[in-house]
Amino acid sequence: MFRKSHLLASWGVVVALGWFAGATLLQAEELSAEEVQAIEPAPDKVARMQAMAARIDELILAKLESEKATPAPLASDGEFIRRAYLDLVGSIPTVAQTRAYLEDTSPDKREKLIAQLLKSPAHPTHLANTWRALVLKPTDDPTSLQNEQGLQQWLRGKFSENTRYDRLVEEFLTATQGNDGPGYFYAAQELKPELLAAETSRIFLGLQLECAQCHDHPFDRWKQRDFWGVAAFFAQLERPNNDNNLGLGRFDIVDRSVGEVMIPETEDIVKPAFPGTDADYASFGGTRRQQLAIWMVSRDNPFMPRRAVNWAWSHMMGRGIVHPADDMSPQNLPSHPELLDELTTYFVKSGFDLRLLLQTIAITDTYARSSEAVSESEAPPELFARMAVKSLTPEQLYDALLKVGLLHDNSPERLNGGARVQFVARMRTAGKDRTTFDTGMPQALALMNGPPVSTATNPETSGLLKAMSAPFLSDEQRLKVLFLAAYSREPNSAELARYEEFLQTASPAEQSQALGDVLWVLANSAEFMLNH
Incomplete structure (x- = not known):
């Protein structure tokens, strides 16, 4: 044997x-994804996508040249198809799929493969897996694992429809029914305002506000009142009939009209406040969560679209333009600020089209580079001279x-x-x-x-x-x-x-x-x- x-x-x-x-509460001037597609001819969208992809490569190569770093060659066809399948549909290709790609001699086969994978029903399933892991802490508890499926199915539905990212964020923040939506996320945070403030800020804004929960952040701009100002948006939540059981079942949420937060160990009540701005929350109308959602998805929000772009880049490239990807503090500078700015503008103008953003990154030469080191003096990973091993x-x-x-x-x-x-x-x-x-x-x-x-x-x-x-x-x-x-x-x-x-x-x-x-x-x- x-x-x-x-x-x-x-x-x-x-x-x-x-x-x-x-090692939806969207602003009136914003259009739906269907409306954007209706007024924007497909050829124009493709041309803009290809232009943005070329611009990405231009900016990455310019930084490499300025740092005197050598970019890796393009990956082999076998490397690329395996990487694209893993990143976009969450699994490896079959033997037949690999053979067909290896035998294809068309010059645009990379672009065709990416488009094909993004249309696959496995793509929204993979994104749902990815985002479930992003918003929920790891667990091996059987009940919690089963409860996660409701959130995962909700996410899959949104990604399957290619729901505008700003709408997805708004619906997540204002969810009330848990068995077919994000209610389990709220239940997993025990409806505690401080936990919800920390997690939603990290997930959707890329801000690590929890460090200011007990005292002013020692290294960042955030003060203790900034943290509790965000927490106040979640201070009026409860389960129906005060049912806080985390067992199997629904996780419905009710927005009350009363409830405040106070600075710990004081009687200082903190009113809701948007981080990094003096905007008046009361002028937005609706429940407190609706007020937060309106501000968060507005076109001039300085954090939300940049965080989404940084997540997409990190998902495809292994690390963000800002690293870690969920710590986009003003003190944590991007490796390629111009690239982050231009990609964010592109993302907003596209109608917050997350699928198009992923496709744009995927068709670049930057994404298609080999993961093998090309010289003994390895370029720092933030230069993206080669693909990260993930x-x-x-x-x-x-x-x-x-x-x-x-x-x-x-x-x-x-x-x-x-x-x-x-x-x-x-x-x-x-x-x-x-x-x-x-x-x-x-x-x-x-x-x-x-x-x-x-x-x-x-x-x-x-x-x-x-x-x-x-x-x-x-x-x-x-x-x-x-x-x-x-x-x-x-x-x-x-x-x-x-x-x-x-x-x-x-x-x-x-x-x-x-x-x-x-x-x-x-x-x-x-x-x-x-x-x-």
Whole structure:
């Protein structure tokens, strides 16, 4: 019997564990997405998108030249298709999809691939996964995991419709029904004004106001009254009938007409106040949350659209123009201020079209660059000389393992429960920086030796291995399929020779198991477990 550990050692592959351990209330003048599309001919929109993409590349290259840093070459087709699939639909491509892309010789195939992925129903599902993780803290509590599904489904619906981003923010901030909306977010914060102020400011404004909760921020402009002024917008919330149970069920919210916040350990009542502005909240009308939403989604809001643009850039590039992406304090300067300004203007003029923003970034040469270092003197990551190596989210890793034959459950229910939820809970981490690999030893060992991967590499249960048992296939053809499935590329000559030699040492009875061992190694390598 061939031992996987022997194969791992013989190949010399570096698994991810070791290789990367360190590493609507809208203003009247605004138009709906449908109205924007109706008055803006599609060719003009495409031309503007291509012009903005060219401008992105121009600004990035200008900064690289000024810093005397060399940009990486464009990624290979295999690198690019795998990256685009992971970033836009949350999984890796199939062998057939990869082969079709590799064989395509059209000069605009990158742009066509991006457009195709953004139309896929998997795109809003992936964004919903991403945003659920952005707005909720990691948990492995089964009840909390089940409750999260209502928020995730709401997010998926909004992203599926390509809802204007400002409308999405407004609806999130003013939600009242929880089983089909963001109510669980409010319930998870226990309706505490201070928690809601800290989280909504971080998520939608990129402001870390919680540091001023107990005292004036020691390094930033924010004062204690700034924090409690935002908290006051959430001071009049309650659950119907004062039902604060966080068990399964609805999480409805009621806006009352009474309720205030006070500076801790004082009797100083703080009225609602928008951070960084003297605008009068009372002039906006409506409930306090509606007043906050009107200000937050207004065109002249200095924070909201910049935060959205910085999130999109971070999602695609691995780090924001401002890093960390949710800390856009005036003291935390952007690496490319002109780029952030121009992208924000572009985003607002597009009608807050988040999908178009992602598409614009995705068609740039900056996004298409290889992740490999091009010189011994590595350029700082904030220059974006090459693509950052990003850790997979738990959902991305689970779905990637599905693509190589890990599971055989193709029912719709698998997305909302069972093994998938358990896997995601086990692999979740508190860190939000995707350029570091902070999954621990227990998670890695469970992945490498647990029943799902054992099933995937068992020739009796793995659909992928069964498909390659046909006698007319050569070892070379089988290995190429495995590499295309796992890495979206064919093996190089050294890899092919090494694995062919390994397969040839197996007896006829051990051939299938030996091929399963190859799959096990590929599925546990850094190249598989990372987005690069």
